[in-house]
Amino acid sequence: METQISYILAIESSCDDTACAVLKNDEVLSNVVAGQEIHEKYGGVVPELASRAHQSHIVPVVDQALKEAGIKKEELSAISFTRGPGLMGSLLVGTSFAKSLALALDIPLIDVHHMHGHILAHFIDSNDQPKPEFPFLAVTISGGHTQIVKVTDFHEMEVIGTTQDDAIGEAFDKSGKILGLGYPAGPQIDKLAKSGDPLKFPFPVPKAPELNYSFSGFKTAVLYFIQREVKKQPDFIEKNLNDICASIQHTLIKILFQKIEKAILQTGIKTVAIGGGVSANSGIRSKLHSYKNHGWSVFIPPFEYTTDNAAMIGISAYYKFKAGYSVGMETTAAPRIQM
Structure with a gap:
């Protein structure tokens, strides 16, 4: 039996990196990250500046991710995003964009816990790298x-x-x-x-x-x-x-x-x-x-999946998508969400 092909676009905006990835099942087709150097002179992340930078970066980052993946947005099977935990303003930018895109394309919306993403990054198909077995x-x-x-x-x-x-x-x-x-x-x-x-x-x-x-x-x-x-x-x-x-x-x-x-x-x-x-x-x-x-x-x-990135959000969403999971448009950011 052939595996059904799913294209999932993932958005990560929990802190100071605006990231977007496109996955074909568990394979990463693109993984784009826009950092925010503005925080360096403050010695830490300034939440208000972070959310403003996300607003500037998100459209170009999503556009670049789709181009690098070589697919059109109409081919996407689902849109996923980081719901939390993270900075409220930053999360809202990614959440709002993901909801709007899923609504416009009339495809499922999938929320992902940021830390689940870090854990499931091990299951990304990456150069035959071995994956952990449960538990x-x-x-x-x-x-x-x-x-x-x-x-x-x-x-x-x-x-x-x-x-x-x-x-x-x-x-x-x-x-x-x-x-x-x-x-x-x-x-x-x-x-x-x-x-x-x-x-x-x-x-x-x-x-x-x-x-x-x-x-x-x-x-x-x-x-x-x-x-x-x-x-x-x-x-x-x-x-x-x-x-x-x-x-x-x-x-x-x-x-x-x-x-x-x-x-x-x-x-x-x-x-x-x-x-x-x-x-x-x-x-x-x-x-x-x-x-x-x-x-x-x-x-x-791999190093590219250790720091905040959207590929890890996409792989978590892929397994949720396979299980038939999705959320409604009433879903919103949850900065203190528990695992």
Whole structure:
């Protein structure tokens, strides 16, 4: 029996990237992302500026995605979009555009949870890359999320561990800001850490119950440490930058994997798949690969599917579409939606 061909257009606008992708079943035909450099000078995303930029970018990005895919909008089977979580203004731009396009074309509208997208990015047909088998543990790590999710099906996911305050991505970025690095600081810390001593400066590992995380205390510890050392030696950061970054990254990776190890012991599931922007971190990727020696099956998405993108929204929508799922025009953005 031949597989029915479906063309799905996906829109992602949860934060500061305007993205659109077109998928042919589980194959990505185009994956266009327009970033917003305006936030760099503010050291973080400014919600009002983000939503305005989305309004400027969305039509050109959708048009480019369709052109790169080589199909006309009339050939689309469904329109999908990120419903949440994210910034309300940003989500509304993508939601409104998706609803209008689905209504005009008279085709199904499919809403997608942003974090489901990060998890299901592993199922994109990508150069014969292996896909995790159910059940598996998904570790979603980004600027806004740090979660351990038990995944038993494309549509059945249970959060078994989450951050009680800040996300690991924020811990990287705020630590970098303390060191005077630009935004986003996470990738810069990763790069500088490669030339540093990860054991030079010990930082505390916060305590959090069960499989949960906490990173706010870590950020405070880094701040107090830097203030104390700079007071004694004004050029301390400049002279020790690589070692500081290596020590910060080493500790954050230690915090992350302590709970993953505990989750494996509790669930008996030894298949781990990471996703989210911070999964691009080379130290985290290397550490995860090392657990293959402990009998883990590990899965890491291609770099283009780690940061926010629309292909991951499209693959999640594809499996919903196959199951006959769609939503009505009354659906709206949900910035704090739970998994």
